[in-house]
Amino acid sequence: MSEPTVSLQHLSKRFGDVQAVSDVSFEVYPGEIFGLLGPNGAGKTTTIRMMLDIFRPDRGEVRVFGGTLDEQAKERIGYMPEERGLYKDQKLEPTLIYLATLKGMAEATARERLYEWLHRLDLYEHRHKKVQDLSRGMQQKAQIIATLIHEPDLIVVDEPFSGLDPVNTRLVKDIMEEQRQAGKTIIMSTHQMYQVEALCNRIVLINRGRVVLYGEVEEIKRRFSAHALVIEGQGDFSNLPGVLDMRRQNGAYHVALAPHVDAQTVLRALAAREDVFIERFELAEPSLEDIFVMVVQREGDDA
Amino acid sequence: MHKFWLVARAEYLRLVRRRAFLLATFGMPLLIMLIIGVSILLSVRSERGNLPLGVVDEAGVLVADLAPERYAGEDGPEIRIFESREAADAALNAADIQAYYVLNKGYLQSGQVELYYWDEPPKADARSAFDRFMRANLLADQPEAVQRRLLQGVDLVLRTADGRRQASENDFASFVLPFVIGMFFVFVVMGTAGYLLQAVTTEKENRMVEVMFTSVGSYKLIAGKALGLMAVALTQVGMWILAVAVGVMIAARYITFLQTLQAPWGFLGLVLLFFLPTYALIAGIMITVGSMVTELQQAQQIAGMVNLLFVVPFFFTVFLFTNPDNAVMVALTLFPTTAFITVAMRWGVTVIPIWQLVLSWVLLAGSAVTSVWVAARVFRVGMLRYGQSISLRGLYALLSGQRTG
Numbered sequence: 001m002s003e004p005t006v007s008l009q010h011l012s013k014r015f016g017d018v019q020a021v022s023d024v025s026f027e028v029y030p031g032e033i034f035g036l037l038g039p040n041g042a043g044k045t046t047t048i049r050m051m052l053d054i055f056r057p058d059r060g061e062v063r064v065f066g067g068t069l070d071e072q073a074k075e076r077i078g079y080m081p082e083e084r085g086l087y088k089d090q091k092l093e094p095t096l097i098y099l100a101t102l103k104g105m106a107e108a109t110a111r112e113r114l115y116e117w118l119h120r121l122d123l124y125e126h127r128h129k130k131v132q133d134l135s136r137g138m139q140q141k142a143q144i145i146a147t148l149i150h151e152p153d154l155i156v157v158d159e160p161f162s163g164l165d166p167v168n169t170r171l172v173k174d175i176m177e178e179q180r181q182a183g184k185t186i187i188m189s190t191h192q193m194y195q196v197e198a199l200c201n202r203i204v205l206i207n208r209g210r211v212v213l214y215g216e217v218e219e220i221k222r223r224f225s226a227h228a229l230v231i232e233g234q235g236d237f238s239n240l241p242g243v244l245d246m247r248r249q250n251g252a253y254h255v256a257l258a259p260h261v262d263a264q265t266v267l268r269a270l271a272a273r274e275d276v277f278i279e280r281f282e283l284a285e286p287s288l289e290d291i292f293v294m295v296v297q298r299e300g301d302d303a
Numbered sequence: 304m305h306k307f308w309l310v311a312r313a314e315y316l317r318l319v320r321r322r323a324f325l326l327a328t329f330g331m332p333l334l335i336m337l338i339i340g341v342s343i344l345l346s347v348r349s350e351r352g353n354l355p356l357g358v359v360d361e362a363g364v365l366v367a368d369l370a371p372e373r374y375a376g377e378d379g380p381e382i383r384i385f386e387s388r389e390a391a392d393a394a395l396n397a398a399d400i401q402a403y404y405v406l407n408k409g410y411l412q413s414g415q416v417e418l419y420y421w422d423e424p425p426k427a428d429a430r431s432a433f434d435r436f437m438r439a440n441l442l443a444d445q446p447e448a449v450q451r452r453l454l455q456g457v458d459l460v461l462r463t464a465d466g467r468r469q470a471s472e473n474d475f476a477s478f479v480l481p482f483v484i485g486m487f488f489v490f491v492v493m494g495t496a497g498y499l500l501q502a503v504t505t506e507k508e509n510r511m512v513e514v515m516f517t518s519v520g521s522y523k524l525i526a527g528k529a530l531g532l533m534a535v536a537l538t539q540v541g542m543w544i545l546a547v548a549v550g551v552m553i554a555a556r557y558i559t560f561l562q563t564l565q566a567p568w569g570f571l572g573l574v575l576l577f578f579l580p581t582y583a584l585i586a587g588i589m590i591t592v593g594s595m596v597t598e599l600q601q602a603q604q605i606a607g608m609v610n611l612l613f614v615v616p617f618f619f620t621v622f623l624f625t626n627p628d629n630a631v632m633v634a635l636t637l638f639p640t641t642a643f644i645t646v647a648m649r650w651g652v653t654v655i656p657i658w659q660l661v662l663s664w665v666l667l668a669g670s671a672v673t674s675v676w677v678a679a680r681v682f683r684v685g686m687l688r689y690g691q692s693i694s695l696r697g698l699y700a701l702l703s704g705q706r707t708g
Binding site: 049052053054071074075077079080081083084085086087088090098099101102103146 | 513520
């Protein structure tokens, strides 16, 4: 594997009495879309902010493009934070050009490239409008342009699909995939697990400031396959032993089991009950959402 | 282009295109032009209506061939001597004169003078012309130099022992101009400091901070914004001063008193010298306030109180006319937030000792550097605390290095 674009080693950060991030390490490589996952308040944003030199870590080391993050390296980064916006009382075109020039682009080049992006994202006709007069989805697309216009080598996007309709979600997904194929490094933080499954090669799951899962998506799913079931039948399937999460989808129950419970235990419990009639009982590959719930709840129980 | 300049240029362009800025910048010169226009009109009208005054000398004290330049002021009316009350009355009825005075026979003993007029008594300038006329007549047998001195009074000139600077009590222009220019600067500084506050909180409210921090360092961002706003302030004050200068030049053709005015270059240099650190001090305070609170409205309330710290000298204006060198004025000269206005106010009426100017500037510059240092630290952390204010305790912790965020 090539040199990592981002390498975080044993990062820790405390705010007053709260340990926001504790001993977090992971690496992200060129040409991959990397999922940075975790429940609200897990420490994702703090980790990103330390990675981008917005916060300084109390301990640990951040290396981006093989070194520390200086002004030139920052110009190779496109960042779309979760808390985002644009100058609302300014017109779209000058705002985006200003942001591009702050990333080291010449104004003429920035304008040329901006027009290409505006055409692609259907915003060209709106370029003279003030940002506040654009719809939420349009503003979201404008922010995607601000993130990508200077052709960054490292793209960090936090909840990139929020506020987008299905058509534009597909468009942004295509753009992400395109960037990945161009060899860019993409770090994506989102709660939309199906998007992570569709896009990400590898993930890190952070909970309570610590890394609780890290690796390739497929490998992680295999690791958790013994703890996911699909059950179909008649009757009340609640009150099964060791069930962390159960949701009904297309007439079948998708069940996530606690780590210490296996499928045999559940099968025996169901067989002993007379109020249910089982039509289908099989081990399932868990979705990332199941794994997420499973791991976070386990962590909660252990605490 | 350096990012610092990019930020400064963007901030400058963003503000000068605002309606409020355009109104203030071009509205004020229009107002100045209007005031000057009205002054010219009044001056011209008063010249037209400035009919001669009559004097009937029953006391026999007037000198028949007294040259008018002995008593004539700048704008005073001509004075005609009449042989009798009847002759003066006829002239008044024919509107050849606006009024006439009668010096009674016992004038030298009683000092009593009668004044006759139709609708309105003569205005102040006509009365002072009559006073000068009477003094000149009564002193006619004195040597010319004595007459002039008694008529013009004392011109008290304050001069430092080293001859560095002097101020004259009779030099109205040198008193008024520094005051007016000082006021202009105050309005501009306060106005643009408000913009600065808005600029900082707007970045916070618009959630632009994180993107900016990954493009520009926080010090460059703050310094660029401050420079852009300082340029805005200078543009505004430049426009105003230009308007005043052009207005005065036009008005001087009609109003004689304005012809004596001279540009106070020394004062302008001093104002610029004090302006820069004062602006930095205000900028530092405003950025700190803007970073600590969550909304512009909240910040503006605090900024209003901060502004008071800068305009306190106006409450002590009375000392300017009584004793501009008393302890209070000296203290206000040395205190960083009040230094700028106090120096501007005192400049025209007294000679400020050089040690006060130097110490005042050093204290001001020191405070400015400190305020910018505090601002940069608070800005970085405060701007990322969306929806949360920083308490004074939190501020102390931040500055004492307990939080490194």
